[in-house]
Amino acid sequence: MSDRMEIDSDRPLESDADQRLDVRALIAGIVILCGCLALTWTASGYGIGTPRRMGPGFFPFYLGIIGTGLGALMTIRAFVAPLHAGADVPLRRVIFIGLAFVFFAIAVEPLGLVLTIIGTTLLGAFADREARPLQSLMLAVGLALSIWVLFVVLLGLSIPVWPGAQ
Amino acid sequence: METFANLAGGFATALTAVNLFYCFAGVAMGTLIGALPGLGAMLGIALLLPLTMYLTPEAAIIMLAGIYYGGEYGGSISAILINVPGTPSSTVATLDGHAMTKQGRAAVALFASAMASFIAGSVGIILMMLFSPLIAKIALSFGSVEYFAVMLLGLVGAAAVASGSRLNALVAVLMGVVFGTVGTDISSGVQRFTLGFPEFISGISLVALAMGIFGFAEIACSHTTSISDKSSSKIRLRDMLPTRDEVRRSFGPLFRGTALGALLGALPGTGPTIASFMAYAQERRVSRHGDQFGKGAIEGIVAPESANNAAAQTAFIPTLTLGIPGTATMALILGALIVQGIQPGPRMMVENANLFWALIASFWIGNLFLLVLNIPLVGLWVKLVRVPYRFLFPSIICLISVGVYSIDLNTFGVLVVTGIGLIGCLMRAAAIPAAPFLMGFILGPLMEENLRRALQLSRGSFVDFLSSPIAAVCFALTALALLLPIAAALVAMRRT
Numbered sequence: 001m002s003d004r005m006e007i008d009s010d011r012p013l014e015s016d017a018d019q020r021l022d023v024r025a026l027i028a029g030i031v032i033l034c035g036c037l038a039l040t041w042t043a044s045g046y047g048i049g050t051p052r053r054m055g056p057g058f059f060p061f062y063l064g065i066i067g068t069g070l071g072a073l074m075t076i077r078a079f080v081a082p083l084h085a086g087a088d089v090p091l092r093r094v095i096f097i098g099l100a101f102v103f104f105a106i107a108v109e110p111l112g113l114v115l116t117i118i119g120t121t122l123l124g125a126f127a128d129r130e131a132r133p134l135q136s137l138m139l140a141v142g143l144a145l146s147i148w149v150l151f152v153v154l155l156g157l158s159i160p161v162w163p164g165a166q
Numbered sequence: 167m168e169t170f171a172n173l174a175g176g177f178a179t180a181l182t183a184v185n186l187f188y189c190f191a192g193v194a195m196g197t198l199i200g201a202l203p204g205l206g207a208m209l210g211i212a213l214l215l216p217l218t219m220y221l222t223p224e225a226a227i228i229m230l231a232g233i234y235y236g237g238e239y240g241g242s243i244s245a246i247l248i249n250v251p252g253t254p255s256s257t258v259a260t261l262d263g264h265a266m267t268k269q270g271r272a273a274v275a276l277f278a279s280a281m282a283s284f285i286a287g288s289v290g291i292i293l294m295m296l297f298s299p300l301i302a303k304i305a306l307s308f309g310s311v312e313y314f315a316v317m318l319l320g321l322v323g324a325a326a327v328a329s330g331s332r333l334n335a336l337v338a339v340l341m342g343v344v345f346g347t348v349g350t351d352i353s354s355g356v357q358r359f360t361l362g363f364p365e366f367i368s369g370i371s372l373v374a375l376a377m378g379i380f381g382f383a384e385i386a387c388s389h390t391t392s393i394s395d396k397s398s399s400k401i402r403l404r405d406m407l408p409t410r411d412e413v414r415r416s417f418g419p420l421f422r423g424t425a426l427g428a429l430l431g432a433l434p435g436t437g438p439t440i441a442s443f444m445a446y447a448q449e450r451r452v453s454r455h456g457d458q459f460g461k462g463a464i465e466g467i468v469a470p471e472s473a474n475n476a477a478a479q480t481a482f483i484p485t486l487t488l489g490i491p492g493t494a495t496m497a498l499i500l501g502a503l504i505v506q507g508i509q510p511g512p513r514m515m516v517e518n519a520n521l522f523w524a525l526i527a528s529f530w531i532g533n534l535f536l537l538v539l540n541i542p543l544v545g546l547w548v549k550l551v552r553v554p555y556r557f558l559f560p561s562i563i564c565l566i567s568v569g570v571y572s573i574d575l576n577t578f579g580v581l582v583v584t585g586i587g588l589i590g591c592l593m594r595a596a597a598i599p600a601a602p603f604l605m606g607f608i609l610g611p612l613m614e615e616n617l618r619r620a621l622q623l624s625r626g627s628f629v630d631f632l633s634s635p636i637a638a639v640c641f642a643l644t645a646l647a648l649l650l651p652i653a654a655a656l657v658a659m660r661r662t
Contacts, residue, residue, distance in 0.1 A: 028596035032337055039344060039359075046356055052626030056351035056358060059614040060344065067340050073333055085330055085597035087387060094386045094591050097563060098584055101382065104567040105580040117564050124560035127386070131556050139557055143564050155220065157572050 022082030029078055033071030040064030096127035112162040113152065117144040169295060176523025180531055185225050185524070192229035193532045196236020197243075197539055201547045202558070203250040204388035207237030208601075211498050212376040213562070215505075216569040223506040224521055228528040230499050235287065235478045235529070238438060239536045242279045242471055243547050247272055252551075255438035255474040258446040262459065262466030269462055273405035278416065278464055279471045280540040284533055286424040286472035290479025291529045293428050298515065298522070302487040305512035310619035311631050313490075315640035316434075317613045319647075320490050323435030325602050326647040334598045341598070342606020343613070345370055353618060365578045372501045374570055374582040375607060379600045381566045382587025385559045387594045406541065412464045419449050419465040423472035431477030432484060437493035438474035445473030479529065486510050486522060490609070494601035497608040504608075 043064055049055025077083075100123035107116040121140035125131040151157045179185060192214075199210035210233040218226035241253030246263035259279065266275040308316075321343075325335035348359045349369030360366035408416070426448060427441040449469035450459045459466050484490050489511030491497040503510050508518060515522055539547075570579040590600060624630035632638045 024596050028592075028598065032341075042359065046351075046358060047354075050626055051621045051628070054353075054618045054621060056354045056356035059617065060347050060358065063340060063344055063347070067337075067344070070333065070337050070340060074337065077333065083331060083597065085334075087594045087597065089387050089591050089595045094588070097382060097386045097559070098588060100560070100563045101567060101580055101584040101587070104564075104571075105577040105584070108567075108571060108577060113568075117568075120564050120567060121560040124563040125556055127559060128556040130554075136556075136560070139560060143561055147564060147568055151568055151572060155217075155572070158575070159568075159572070 020082060020084075022078040022084050022086075024086040025074060025083065026078035029071050029074030029076075031071075032074060033068055036064045036067030036071055038064075039067065092129070093127040096123055100124040100127075109160060110163065112160045112164075113148060114144045114161060115163065117147055169299070172519065172523045173295065173527060175520055176525070176527035179224055179520055179524035180228065180527035184222075185228055185528065186531065188221065188225040188229040189232050189528045189532050190535055192232020193236035193239075193535045194539060196233035196238075197240035197536065197547060198550055199233070200237030200240025200256075201243045201252045201551050202240075203244055203248075203252050203551075205384065206241075206253050206380075207234045207495055208376070208380040208498065208604075209384055209562070210237065211495065211502070212373065212380050213565055213569060215373045215376065215498075215502055216573050218502055218506070219573060223503065223508050223518075224524050226506055227499065227503060227521065227525055228532075230502055231482070231525060231528065232532045234495055234499065235475065235532065236536055238475050238478045239280065239283055239540050240547065242283070242467075243276065243540070243544060244551055246275045246279060246467075247548055248551070255442045255477075256470075257439070258442050258470040259467055261446070262461070262463050265460060265462035266464075266467070271405075271462065274408045274412070274464075275462075275467055276544055277406035277541060278408055278412070278467050280537060282416070282420055282423070282468040282471040283475040283540075284537050285420060286427060286476040287479055287529070287533045289424050290428055290431065290476040291526060291533075293432075293480055294483055294529075295526055297432075298483055298487045301483065302512040302515035305488050306516075308488075308512070308636070309634070310616040310623065311634050311637045312640075314613055314616040314620050315631070315634075315637035315644075316488065316490055317609050317616070319640040319644045320434040320484075320492065321602070321606060321609055321613075322644045322647050323433075324493070324605050326651070327435045327440060328599050328602055330597055330599060332651050334596070335602045338593070338598045338600070338602040339606040341593075342603040342608075343610035344606075345375070345603075346607045346610030347614070352615070363578070365576065365582075369611075370582065370586075370607075371570075371573070371579055372498075372505060372608070373573060374579045375586050376498055376501075376604065377566045377570060378583040378586025379590040379604060381562060382583060383590025383594060383600065385562055386587065387591055408464060415455065416464055416468045419445075419453070419469035420472050422448060422452065423469040424476045427473030427476030428480045430473075431480035432492070434484060434490065434492045436477075437481055437495075438477040441473040441477040442470035445469040482525075486525075487512060487515060489514070489612075491605065494604045497605045501608045 040061055043057040043060035046057030047055035048057045048061050100120045103123055104116055104120045107119060118140040121143050122136055125136035152159060152161060195210050196207055199205050200207060211230050237253055238255060241251060241256030242259045244250050244252040245256040245259040246267055249260050249264040251257040251260055263275045321339045325339050326332055328335035348366055350357050350367055357367055423445040426445050430436040430441040446469055449465050450456050453465050455463055481492050481496050484492050485496040485500055491500045500510055508514060566583060567580050570583055571577060573579060
């Protein structure tokens with residue numbers, strides 16, 4: 001538990017230095033609060049039942065109530081004891097990686113495995129600013145080949161390999 | 167001597183060519199992914215989950231478990247050589263391990279780490295062999311109330327010891343449990359929170375969720391800088407032997423680290439990471455060479471390395487005997503077994519005893535593989551760790567996509583990975599940890615089911631729950647874990 005205690009003992013120092021509103025925690029708290037209210041509302045529509053005969057909404061309903069409380073606590077803490085513990089999320093990487101996954105999902109059935117893997121790899125590679133086009137293309141071709149061998153040849157999956165194969 | 171007969175049966179299963187291969191594949195994958203900073207055993211297990219659908223339950227769990235304890239070995243390689251911990255549990259190994267590398271004694275540090283890991287791992291396995299059947303025997307008398315209470319304690323305990331804010335960890339657990347309720351309610355057949363997608367009727371897929379949160383979010387948000395330091399690339403076997411004095415100084419730390427790690431590994435919530443930090447702190451207090459800590463003291467490597475490997479083995483005890491995982495990685499392995507149609511718990515120890523003993527046998531074999539992989543072949547890992555992330559990340563994206571798609575040949579799973587990944591990134595931005603989220607997701611449905619049965623038996627009375635001593639103790643500990651931080655905060659406020 002020692003790492004935890006160290007963090008605890010650092011906390012007063014941090015909050016002394018930074019008493020500004022913790023905007024991220026505030027947003028997170030409000031999202032959790034609203035989400036759990038919606039959860040409670042939806043769950044009550046499923047039928048709560050009684051403790052003796054729990055309905056399908058029983059468990060989620062009480063989860064929603066507990067979550068609403070936790071969300072409220074998070075919101076209050078953002079004002080009272082800001083932690084500023086959130087990590088910075090590199091937007092460029094998130095966007096390109098997200099695009100790579102979405103491209104795979106859209107492309108694999110019409111375009112087949114080989115072209116899809118090449119496209120996914122290139123999109124994924126450009127999440128990194130250091131990526132160079134030629135290198136990435138070589139990686140893409142290599143990956144397409146090895147994934148074809150692994151999943152289609154060895155495991156025998158019926159994934160379309162080329163366009164129009166379905 | 168029943169234990170030995172069982173173990174012999176286990177070895178017979180584990181030593182078949184197929185299982186040997188998957189054991190080796192698991193520990194090799196674990197070492198690699200553990201050695202790569204920013205990527206942990208969780209990602210390795212998630213990546214190979216789709217593959218396990220093609221395997222027997224024995225081969226599947228042998229491989230997944232291999233990734234887990236292999237990761238503990240691999241993490242220390244990068245900690246010692248490049249001062250970047252490969253896994254959170256190898257963070258403390260950077261202190262003295264890298265100090266030794268700077269003195270040109272990297273080989274000794276690597277040898278000490280691998281040997282300490284091996285010995286502690288072996289002790290952990292022996293403890294597992296001795297205690298698991300006993301705990302399973304007690305757990306056979308567990309009813310729904312006890313299960314519900316122990317799971318609740320496990321989840322709240324995991325949140326209480328998570329690094330960072332306890333409140334955020336509790337929010338993560340709750341979110342996980344909520345995500346676990348998506349799909350058809352087993353007792354009434356009502357479809358809950360499916361948002362109109364027919365794919366969600368059977369619930370959110372564990373594979374897609376794990377890959378989103380530990381694949382997408384991990385590679386998008388982790389601070390990974392390519393490693394270009396080339397100073398320590400030559401590791402020769404004959405440089406590896408520690409001095410006689412160092413060997414003598416290692417016995418105490420090895421013993422104490424193993425004992426501490428074995429205990430913490432088996433407790434809910436605490437795992438290898440906490441064990442390694444505590445072992446280091448404990449050794450610095452106890453040691454006569456306390457002043458040398460941080461400057462390349464061998465005790466500073468042996469103690470945390472033995473603690474985290476002992477913990478990695480004993481963590482399997484509650485997971486397999488009670489069906490209650492102590493850490494998120496164990497939860498994922500539990501989930502993989504459930505997908506295979508095996509419900510870990512005391513009944514598994516009776517009905518699938520051979521699976522349990524085959525796993526134990528594979529631990530011995532896997533640890534031997536790891537010793538070979540880590541001592542003569544350490545140079546190979548050092549080279550592999552230098553693969554730039556701009557090659558590694560696109561490869562992981564492709565493997566995740568194809569892996570998830572291959573499960574049911576439906577692209578919906580890949581979109582779920584994307585959605586969960588984005589949620590994972592937002593959680594990071596708000597400092598809500600991912601590990602408790604996964605634990606909640608896996609334990610949530612089991613908790614709901616046990617709560618329903620417990621309430622049926624007690625005729626809807628919550629007060630009756632306290633008539634079971636085990637449940638009462640668990641509820642009391644849960645309340646303590648929740649109230650203690652609040653009380654501490656109030657005291658702190660009064661003072662200022």
